[in-house]
Amino acid sequence: MATSVYERIRDAIVTGRFEAGRVLSENALAADFGTSRTPVREALHRLEIERLVERGPRGAIVRATSPEEILDIYEVRITLEGSAARSAAKHATDLDLARLRARQDAMRGLEGADARAAANRAFHAALWEASHSPTLIDLLDRLHVHLQRYPTTTLDWPGRWDEVIREHDELLDAISRHDGDAARDIAERHMTGAREVRLQMYADAAPPRP
Known part of the structure; x- marks a missing residue:
């Protein structure tokens, strides 16, 4: 389940459906994917390591490219x-x-x-x-x-x-x-x-x- 959530969030970022600067709420993503917050949290942590996501004042956000x-x-x-x-x-x-x-x-x-x-x-x-x-x-x-x-x-x-x-x-x-x-x-x-x-x-x- 954690891998599936990770792949779906990553795909949304890569394709631009989750645009740069978008706040990625654990609660909202868990509701969208029909899962608990734990696999979402694990996915966001993995994406942060890959530098697709970064931590902001309101939580995880999609990193902008330059x-x-x-x-x-x-x-x-x-x-x-x-x-x-x-x-x-x-x-x-x-x-x-x-x-x-x-x-x-x-x-x-x-x-x-x-x-x-x-x-x-x-x-x-x-x-x-x-x-x-x-x-x-x-x-x-x-x-x-x-x-x-x-x-x-x-x-x-x-x-x-x-x-x-x-x-x-x-x-x-x-x-x-x-x-x-x-x-x-x-x-x-x-x-x-x-x-x-x-x-x-x-x-x-x-x-x-x-």
Whole structure:
């Protein structure tokens, strides 16, 4: 029950149904989910550790994100994605490679931001699993949750989708050849490209200086 409550609250935060600054009342959440306050309290504590929730004067509230925090997450993810790719090149099984190829093939020809974002997430999840490193998988999943809260995707940027497909092909080739150094370098370049697009998106959205 505690896990279910945690997943439901986390999903509501990630999808924006629980907006930044919203007070999360234990009593109200317990009533909504038809449970006692104990699993709600446990869920909120877990979400506080994950920095999705923080303590305020009136109790737990949904944390706001900032451009600086998002860019910091990209910096960390660049390194972790590189490590996952390098590990995948060393440890990926034939089944892992088949899953990666299937996820990559599913991305080709997709239209629409939501479909592309979901397919891209599925490919990276398969890459993390192919690393066979539970620690890397956990850390990358936590980072991705924070990025999901941002309402726009870098995949909408002109030319970015074609670049993503090409870089995934290069990454798959390196992993298939068990070239860990090449896989790491490609993955780091791939995520650096996403960060640079995000920076440009922030710059374009900024109000003009007086």
